[in-house]
Amino acid sequence: MSERNQRADRMLVVDRGRHEVTERERSLWRSIYAQGWIRKTFVLLVLALTWELYARYLNNALQFPTFLDTLAALWRSLLSGEIPIAAAYTIPILLTGYVAGLALAGALTAFASATRIGADLLETLTAMFNPLPSIALLPLALLWFGLGEGAVIFVLIHAVLWAVALNTFAGFKSLSPTLRMVGQNYGLSRPAYLFRILIPGAFPSILTGLKIGWAFAWRTLIAAELVFGAQGGSGGLGWFIYERKNQLLIADVFAGLLTVIVFGLFVENVIFKLIERRTIERWGMSS
């Protein structure tokens, strides 16, 4: 046997009280850099500066107005009420189409999760219609519903329905077998099982579907309004953009585009972020 020095046991006292530690101070620069919004603001400023410099170098306001001109045009259109009026026309239509799309997606997915033929129906329909850009349906929609909100809402529903239904159903299907058995074990009725197990369990996928559906709807609506502009209909944000281009007010066109971007960012980063924080992040379900 090899020789081994015996050493005494060590008995230590474990502190059962509060374990307060003074945090090591970070340098000012690093604590600023740690803030996501400061980094992103910095990126935005650099982009704006590049835009401004390039536009000045180009010196052609008809093709590429400067950043400051665009801001001025935006400010003017906001004050004159043109952009707010256009937005007030666009947003209710958007919400109507979105909500109607969600309702139909909900009904279709509920049917699909209840019966096998329903699942086949959903899978076949989404396979057919999901790849079809909604705007391609606008000519048909105009034929069926005439020049007006009806046609746009029809196209919006198409934009929302398939993305939401597809993601929701995928979420239902990927729910863990254990959770399914837990739901069955406690004797839930079918609707209770849907609302208390399937929907919350699939919520991460459902939320993804809601976001994709929202992005599709927003894009489709602006595009539809541009076509309407071409057909001489009345105006939302897309129409505002189209009309200003015809009047060669290019800074205004940029201002309209900026509004579309800002609104999209707001919904993504404020509204959906808030829902996410209250639900899947709180539940530890975000991947």
Next chain:
Amino acid sequence: MLAVNPAAATAFEPLISVRDVTLQYRSETRITTAVYRVAFDMLEADRFVLLGPSGCGKSSLLKAIGGFIEPAEGEILLEGRAIAGPGPDRAFVFQEFDQLLPWKTVLGNVVFALTAGRALDRKAAEERARHYIDKVGLSGFADNFPHMLSGGMKQRVAIARAMATEPRVLLMDEPFAALDALTRDRMQAELLRLCEEFRFSVIFVTHSIPEAIRIGTRILLLTPHPGQARAELDCSGIDAPDASGRLLSERINALLFERAPAAGAERV
């Protein structure tokens, strides 16, 4: 809670009776037999252990008792009545940590089990839920969401949830298999303490011989491919030697892994 059932009038009427049950899984191309003609009776307050290596169909058998799988042959009786589908009279505890609803707090998870199927009002449910959460030592965590808990704590919540429904029998499918050895040891002790206190009837699935001996009052040994009952042994909770001096664990090992069982093996 105890429904008086004419069939359960005598003390030795089994609580659960599994009668020549065969379980099969069908895929498009073939049929796999997971369990072949297994029969046993389980009495009130038994801690009945299904023990066997993986592939012996012990989990499938437990799921069949839970009502999640329909037997291809034979029947399963609960207090003399054939079971039809899952129900809250047989509360399940799974191995997986994701058996807790992640969108509900610890308290919410237990209350959910109490209010889901029946008309226990919210206040009474909450009171009872807190009582059982206290019993598993998690009072301080009642308002936490599952993802903030350790594995052992999650399993304790699952046990509290199953106990709170005050079922006729607790079905536990390797509930401690995913835990580290130290935590598993403590959880076994806690489960025994709870069983002593509440006199629960438990069916417990495991592949660990020491765990089976520690938890069980009866141990059913299953051999794999397909799962068949090899022996049913009485157990006092310790690895005691029999008349010939062989330890219980040695006998179990021999029964499970000896290739050709000697003639008269039934008398082990």
